[in-house]
Amino acid sequence: MLVLRRVSFLLSSPSPRAPLAKPLLLLRPPQTLAPTARQLVAMAASVPSAGGAGTMSRDAFRAAVTNTLERRLFFVPSFKIYGGVAGLYDYGPPGCAVKANVLAFWRQHFVLEEGMLEVDCPCVTPEVVLKASGHVDKFTDLMVKDEKTGNCYRADHLLKDFCKDKLEKDHTLSPEMAEEYNRVLAILDDLTAEQLGAKIREYKIVAPDTKNSLSDPYPFNLMFQTSIGPSGLSPGYMRPETAQGIFVNFKDLYYYNGNKLPFAAAQIGQAFRNEISPRQGLLRVREFTLAEIEHFVDPEDKSHPKFGDVSDLEFWMFPREDQMAGRSATRLKLGNSISEGTVNNETLGYFIGRVYLFLTQLGIDKDRLRFRQHLPNEMAHYAADCWDAEIECSYGWIECVGIADRSAYDLRAHSDKSGEKLEAHEKFAEPREVEKLVITPSKKELGLAFKGNQKLVVESLEAMTETEALDMKAALESRGEVEFKVCTLGKNVTIKKNMVSINIEKKKEHQRKFTPSVIEPSFGIGRIIYCLFEHCFYQRPGKTEDEQLNVFRFPPLVAPIKCTVFPLVKLEKFEAVAKKISKALTAAGISHIIDMTGNTIGKRYARTDEIGVPLAITVDHTTSVTVRDRDSKDQIRVDVDEVASVVKEVTDGQSTWADIMWRYPAHTASAADEDGAQP
Missing domain, CATH: 3.30.40.230 (Herpes Virus-1)
Incomplete structure (x- = not known):
């Protein structure tokens, strides 16, 4: 019986990004992982080792994972020969392949499935853009x-x-x-x-x-500052997120989409944050890959036509009420979370469900994944709701995806700063008579009173909400003047009755203009990949009693190499068959490596298991070969002409290994083959 080594650590972790605010430390994770704080401390100390004997501390486990990742060149510290730079890492060949596979699946799962509009915007961003978004002052x-x-x-x-x-x-x-x-x-x-x-x-x-x-x-x-152009007079920053490039392009994207809502825009790209003290490896770095979606929706209708596709999903959720009451996360059905008001709206809930499916299909353990709702002190004033997909690893619970309803804040901020109306419209079948609040500042009187600050006062008056405007109208009618706070001036000013006219007028409208709300799922790709590394890593007994072999149990979807081809021994006839199979695999678009070294077949299996290759083809005959599954170590015999199609069927997800086992005869490998002895 094969016993896998599994880790369950119960420590909190910092947030990878701060689009809204920073997550609060969580002291009590789901009941299946740590029912009490006392158990939390005891269980964090060690984890079961392979075979059930002894223990492996969280630090030892992390060291084993990191050592394997660096030794097999999944990633290494950048500029290592010069001593490296904290918070910067290079992906090597297998790491690049895993990352490319994760991003390809992200595009398939989100961009293609939802018909999103993908954009690619510059990393260098003018200061005025990040001033409008609030990053210059608050990041x-x-x-x-x-x-x-x-x-x-x-x-x-x-x-x-x-x-x-x-x-x-x-x-x-x-x-x-x-x-x-x-x-x-x-x-x-x-x-x-x-x-x-x-x-x-x-x-x-x-x-x-x-x-x-x-x-x-x-x-x-935290932003890296730079300048645009040789004069140095045009300040800019390396973008801390990719979202702003989508927001500033809203008007053109809305037109491209036929002036119809809802629609979503997506972007994958590098982001930069000058972390004060980077730590935790790939989890907190200074340059990283984000994949972000901005789903624009009518604020009066946040239903989603495909919500039924995910409403029956059940997974760990951690609503704010449970956090504040000291309770643990619980398994909830997504549909019930919407109907009971735990999740703010269907579109937000739909993306929570889609994120769950994305992460679990990548290989994230569903029992070490939870969705935690932001607490009141974490929520930005403009946010309607926000949930983080948190994954448990040896560093604790790590926020890897943020799913937020940001209301209309971002578009309004850029509209106010740029002067461009970033709005959508809904045409009415018949004209409608509506009551509309009309605020008309008297620029002449305001200019006399406030001189150079006139523009700021006018903008603040025009930006009042209906409630604020009606309160001002009542105060002006009763007292003739009112104290009014101008945020951009940072002080109160006195507004008199002759300085502004506030009325409710009846008008006939042929269309409704509004600023769309934004539902934003934001993915920290590096964080997801690191958690995937830990969730897929285990050790199993080797040839000797003390030997432990490292294995990455990647699903074929994300495995860096889909299969290997080994001639059993160095014979010309076997090498010719191996080259023929390699050519067929290449034609089928299957990534593979061909190993014609004289090493034992067991050592070659161990070497490729360590980088997570799911299938291995061993050429031991000129007309048929064996195909070995990485985790079960079961083998089947397949004709040479069929082997490429069999491998493609499994690696593309059309069939499971169990399905294939039913169709082909089993091949029994000797213990010596697996342990590394020369056949």
């Missing part, structure tokens, strides 16, 4: 410096690590202090720079490398 983390060496650290990471270490390792901790540390972890994302600094001083937290004292926290913008 920051709080940083502290080692006062002697100048080394930089994220302030919240230091405080979080300190509290977690105390909770997990300090067995003399009093109940009062345990409650205090848990409270700090729960409110970590709400702490101001002053509050973070106070806690760091109170707990006497020092620089982890040198034990030197730390500076007070201060904001650090």
Whole structure:
């Protein structure tokens, strides 16, 4: 019986991106993984080893995975011969192949299935675009410096690590202090720079490398700044996300789509964040690949015609009410989550379901995947709802996909800044009489009163909501003047009755103009790939009692190489057949490698199992060959002329290995073959 090594770690992790806000630390994952906080600490210490004997610590497991990935060139630190640069990694040949396969499936699963409009926008972005989106002013983390060496650290990471270490390792901790540390972890994302600094001083937290004292926290913008053109007068940034390129192209994309909603635009591309202290390997890097979707929808109708396709899916969900009540995640049916109001709308729910199918078909363990709803302190003021697809790995729960209803914030922000109306319209079959709020600032009176600030005051008045405008109208009629906050000025001004006219007028309209809402699924591809590496990794016994063989159990969908071709021994007639099969595999579009070395067949199997090749063809006859399955190690005998079609059938997902086993005679390999002895 083959026993697989599996890992279940229950630690929290930071967010890979911050389109809305940062996720809160989660102390209680799903009941099947860790029912209580006490079990969390005990179970995080070790995991079962292959064969059920002994244990492997989370650090040892991670080291085994990382060592295999780097040794087999899935990825390596960038610029390694110069000492490397933290947060930058190169993908090697098998890593590139896995990444290409993941992205190809993403395009198939989302872009083709949903008829999305794919775009490819520049990585360098003018400052004005990111000023409008809020990134220039708000895309920051709080940083502290080692006062002697100048080394930089994220302030919240230091405080979080300190509290977690105390909770997990300090067995003399009093109940009062345990409650205090848990409270700090729960409110970590709400702490101001002053509050973070106070806690760091109170707990006497020092620089982890040198034990030197730390500076007070201060904001650090995570974007890489650059300039466009030789003069240096046109500031820009390396984009921190791909979404803004889609938003600024909305008008043209809407026209391209026949002026019809809903529609979605998609983009795959590089993004850049100047992380303060990159750690956790591929999970927190300075350059990474994002795949983002912006689904534009009428804010008054967020139903989805294909929601029925996913409504019966059931998986782990972690609604905010359960988080705030201290309960664990539970398995919920997606359709019920919509009908009960847990998920805000059908379109958001549809994408949650599609993300679940995408991740599980890639090879992510469905029992180590959950969808966590953002808490109130994480939600941006404009967001209607937001869920994160979190995957459990040796680093804890990692946010890999964010699925957010961002309302109309992004289009309105760019419309206000650029002056372009980024709107959609709905034509009426018959004209409709509607009541419409009309705000008419008196530019002459405002100019006399506010001079150079006139434009900012006018823009703020015109941007009032209906409720704000009616409240102002009532105040002006009763008092003749009212205090009005102009956000762009950062202060209140006095508006008098002669400065603005506010009326509700009846008009006949032939169409309705509106700013669409946006449902945004955003995928951190590198994070998904790393979690996939861990979920697919296991060890099984080798030739000797102490030997453990590394295996990546990639589904054929994402495996870097689909099959290998081995002549059993170095004979010209076998090598000729191997070349014939290789030619047929190439014609069928199947990635493969042909190995004509003199190594034992067992060693060749082990070498390709270690990079996750699902099938191996061994040429031991001139008219028929054996085909071996990587995980079961079962073999079947297939005619040479059929073998390429059999491999394609399995690797394309048309049939499973079990289906193929029924159709072809089994071939029994000797123990010596599998263990590495020369046949």
